[in-house]
Amino acid sequence: MQTGKPKKKLHQQLRRKYMWAYIFVLPQVLYFLLASAYPIVMSYVYSFYEWDGLGPLTRFVGFSNYNELLHDEMFWNSFYNAMIYGVSATIITVVSSFLLALVLNDVNMKGKTIYRTIYFLPVVTVSSIIGIMFNNIFGIQGFANQFLQSIGWIHEPIRFWLDPVLAMIMLILVGSWKHIGVVMIYWLAGLQMIQIDLYEAAKIDGANYWKMLMRITLPLLKPVAATILLLTVGSSLHVFDLVRTLTNGGPYHHTETIELFIYEYAFATKFGGVRVGYASAAGVYLGIFVLFVSLFLGWLGMKAGSSGSSKIGKEVSKS
Amino acid sequence: MKKSISLILMLVLIFSAVLAGCSKGNNEAKNSDASPSQSASATGSQSNSQTPAPGAEKVVITMWNRLNKATFDNVIAGFQEKYPNITVKLENLPEGGGDVAQYQAAVNGNELPDIFVRPTEYSVAQLVKLGRLHDLDEVFPKEGFGDYTEGTFAEGYGSIDGKVYTFPLFSSLHGALMMYYNKKVLESVGYTAADIPKSWDELLAFGKEFNQKSGGKVYALGFGAKTNYFATYLMNQQASPITPEGQFNFLTGQYNFNTQGYIETMQFYKKAYDEKVLHPATIDADTGKAYTLLKTGEVAFMMGGNWSGEYLSQPDKDGNVAFTTDDWGVVPIPSKNGGPQYQYFEGGSGEYLYVSKETKHWPEVKLFLEYMRDNFYGSVIETGQTMPSKKVELIPDAKPKFAQYTDISKMMVEFKRLTPTVYAHNPAATSVVAQYNNYKPKENVGSIFLGYLQGQLKDLDKPLQKLTDDSNAALKRAIDEAGGAVKAEDFVFPDWVPGENYKG
Numbered sequence A: 001m002q003t004g005k006p007k008k009k010l011h012q013q014l015r016r017k018y019m020w021a022y023i024f025v026l027p028q029v030l031y032f033l034l035a036s037a038y039p040i041v042m043s044y045v046y047s048f049y050e051w052d053g054l055g056p057l058t059r060f061v062g063f064s065n066y067n068e069l070l071h072d073e074m075f076w077n078s079f080y081n082a083m084i085y086g087v088s089a090t091i092i093t094v095v096s097s098f099l100l101a102l103v104l105n106d107v108n109m110k111g112k113t114i115y116r117t118i119y120f121l122p123v124v125t126v127s128s129i130i131g132i133m134f135n136n137i138f139g140i141q142g143f144a145n146q147f148l149q150s151i152g153w154i155h156e157p158i159r160f161w162l163d164p165v166l167a168m169i170m171l172i173l174v175g176s177w178k179h180i181g182v183v184m185i186y187w188l189a190g191l192q193m194i195q196i197d198l199y200e201a202a203k204i205d206g207a208n209y210w211k212m213l214m215r216i217t218l219p220l221l222k223p224v225a226a227t228i229l230l231l232t233v234g235s236s237l238h239v240f241d242l243v244r245t246l247t248n249g250g251p252y253h254h255t256e257t258i259e260l261f262i263y264e265y266a267f268a269t270k271f272g273g274v275r276v277g278y279a280s281a282a283g284v285y286l287g288i289f290v291l292f293v294s295l296f297l298g299w300l301g302m303k304a305g306s307s308g309s310s311k312i313g314k315e316v317s318k319s
Numbered sequence B: 001m002k003k004s005i006s007l008i009l010m011l012v013l014i015f016s017a018v019l020a021g022c023s024k025g026n027n028e029a030k031n032s033d034a035s036p037s038q039s040a041s042a043t044g045s046q047s048n049s050q051t052p053a054p055g056a057e058k059v060v061i062t063m064w065n066r067l068n069k070a071t072f073d074n075v076i077a078g079f080q081e082k083y084p085n086i087t088v089k090l091e092n093l094p095e096g097g098g099d100v101a102q103y104q105a106a107v108n109g110n111e112l113p114d115i116f117v118r119p120t121e122y123s124v125a126q127l128v129k130l131g132r133l134h135d136l137d138e139v140f141p142k143e144g145f146g147d148y149t150e151g152t153f154a155e156g157y158g159s160i161d162g163k164v165y166t167f168p169l170f171s172s173l174h175g176a177l178m179m180y181y182n183k184k185v186l187e188s189v190g191y192t193a194a195d196i197p198k199s200w201d202e203l204l205a206f207g208k209e210f211n212q213k214s215g216g217k218v219y220a221l222g223f224g225a226k227t228n229y230f231a232t233y234l235m236n237q238q239a240s241p242i243t244p245e246g247q248f249n250f251l252t253g254q255y256n257f258n259t260q261g262y263i264e265t266m267q268f269y270k271k272a273y274d275e276k277v278l279h280p281a282t283i284d285a286d287t288g289k290a291y292t293l294l295k296t297g298e299v300a301f302m303m304g305g306n307w308s309g310e311y312l313s314q315p316d317k318d319g320n321v322a323f324t325t326d327d328w329g330v331v332p333i334p335s336k337n338g339g340p341q342y343q344y345f346e347g348g349s350g351e352y353l354y355v356s357k358e359t360k361h362w363p364e365v366k367l368f369l370e371y372m373r374d375n376f377y378g379s380v381i382e383t384g385q386t387m388p389s390k391k392v393e394l395i396p397d398a399k400p401k402f403a404q405y406t407d408i409s410k411m412m413v414e415f416k417r418l419t420p421t422v423y424a425h426n427p428a429a430t431s432v433v434a435q436y437n438n439y440k441p442k443e444n445v446g447s448i449f450l451g452y453l454q455g456q457l458k459d460l461d462k463p464l465q466k467l468t469d470d471s472n473a474a475l476k477r478a479i480d481e482a483g484g485a486v487k488a489e490d491f492v493f494p495d496w497v498p499g500e501n502y503k504g
Helices: A004-046 A064-070 A073-105 A112-124 A127-137 A143-150 A164-193 A196-204 A209-237 A241-246 A258-266 A276-318 B002-022 B073-082 B100-109 B124-129 B142-147 B183-188 B200-213 B228-239 B260-274 B280-284 B287-295 B308-312 B362-383 B405-414 B429-439 B445-453 B461-481
Strands: B059-065 B086-092 B115-117 B167-170 B177-182 B219-222 B299-305 B328-331 B343-345 B351-355 B416-418
Touching (some): A004 A276, A073 A209, A073 A258, A127 A164, A164 A209, A164 A241, A196 A209, A209 A276, A241 A258, B073 B362, B086 B362, B115 B362, B124 B429, B183 B299, B200 B219, B200 B260, B219 B287, B228 B260, B228 B299, B228 B343, B228 B445, B260 B280, B280 B287, B280 B445, B287 B308, B299 B308, B308 B328, B351 B362, B429 B461, B445 B461
Parallel strands (some): B059 B086, B059 B115, B343 B416
Antiparallel strands (some): B167 B351, B177 B299, B177 B328
């Protein structure tokens, strides 16, 4: 009896499958190494040098950049602004997209596809274009002020971009509006994973909409919610193009986020030359902060995943 | 079979992607190998002296411009007519600072075009040290230096180690600010040019009355406060009669921004804004918006640079000239007491071109530069943009397209004062100046002024003092890092008289 040949054939087939898998994954891996991993590693390297981006790295300064940043008022100002934006935009985005998803998930809702498309349109629009557009619409002589003055609601133009609080509110609202569509899709995906049987059983038991929402929907959405929170927080802490075009950090640094701060040092601007090392150190600080936030939210997600299903299990067994 | 085809297709895709990523797009010359001359040698100065004859192989030389879009149109058109085999491919970069990142990427990647207007954030010394520039001794031999305004080819500005690296375009007097006015707007409210204010008090009184007479629809003054370089120039020029030492005191070798000059100037414009003398859009406007305010009659006066006359005279995109040269005039900006005002400059030229050391078409570039040397300066006068680097008396045939050019040129001479230059004491200071540029604060008088005007800053003493302290700390750090090659005393000139042209 010949037993070696079938095993050898299976092994070869498996190897071929793996080979194809690696070939298809290879371009993305290469891209990741060149466009992500290499810059990340090099930014750590640059952070230990005083370097203007020209010529070779010659001036090793150790932790001097990190130390200087800790005493830089503008760095802490930009960090504070980033936190205000991040927290506010996350809350508004997550809550409003959830409410929209609830509405669009209703079986009686007509024209769902159209509404989903409308809400998703800002997501596919380039952030910098949105920034320029809204900056013009809400400028002192922009459409918004002209309209409000023409209907007599205001006599003097509203300084949307010149009042620190208003400018930050506008930035948060525009940034949230931009991302609501995609987060809504995540919620919809989560809602559609919940078995309809559970709702039918609850209706038979006399549960109203509110009770079903609180006792079935929300608990079962906890794992999804944790993931959505993680993704939303991550994206709201990385806001550069919108800030650059909408407010450019103004008025007077009141909306300057940390990525804009990094940009001002990494690239030559109207204020002077370049300090790549300093900018890289700021980037490292941001990266470490985002890592800790992500780890915390990931842990929350794991806890939510286990508690959500066990809670439903208890509810089902009670009935 | 299917798998083999798929594998081949995948490899072709990857290979194409790698090729696309590795290709360089800057120089589009199709026949570089067929060019009769070779590219620059290691020193960047040796080249084949043959020039291409008309009818030779076609060559494209690339050029970046961050100045007024029309600056080089005439000279390029004339050159291409004379040498039809050579095309100058001009790329106009975004104005008002939008070009900075593009230049930085090109300098770092050594992918500069053949010819480019100087990038504002890199000094000629930095670029020469990096090996990015081709010297221009063949275009500007020393015996011709006398044809240009004084200091054009001074060491540290136009020349490094005795070699010329810049093609001067504008006079070093370029950058003066003045006040343009809309004649029709003035007349509509019953004023003439004789009523134009000359001092701050006069401007405030005029502005309030003007706004009332126009029913609150038209304001006296507008300018682009959001354009940082403009706001900085305005502060420097307006502060000068009050604090002649300016932002850098050559008597002490230290920066000082916390001066009566800057404080009073900023307070004056804030008052003008609060009392509706300044158009409300000013605090949200760039220089482009300011032109619109003047042309559309929303303001009577607009602060602009010596180049603004040329902008105001340009037709719109449909070719219509709604705002003709008869519709505007130009006068000095009102100063505190109606007296003189000025900005400081250190020599060199107002703007200039560089040639990339990596150019593959040096003979064609040299031909173009020689043509420009003989024809460009006349067109500078003809467009009315500014004064050229070449002495005006050597270009007698050039006639400006608007009569106001004479007044503008006169004001350019009056509003500029030559300062000492540290390079005269110590040529090694170029590296210190470059390092200072990197260490200096991400703030200047223009941004502090905008913050104060917009109401974000209530007190000027603290931010101006911080700017002073941070600037001096940056200078000290840059000097210390020079390891003794440059001293703080190199920046001190005891024979300097603030407010006068330096004669040392």
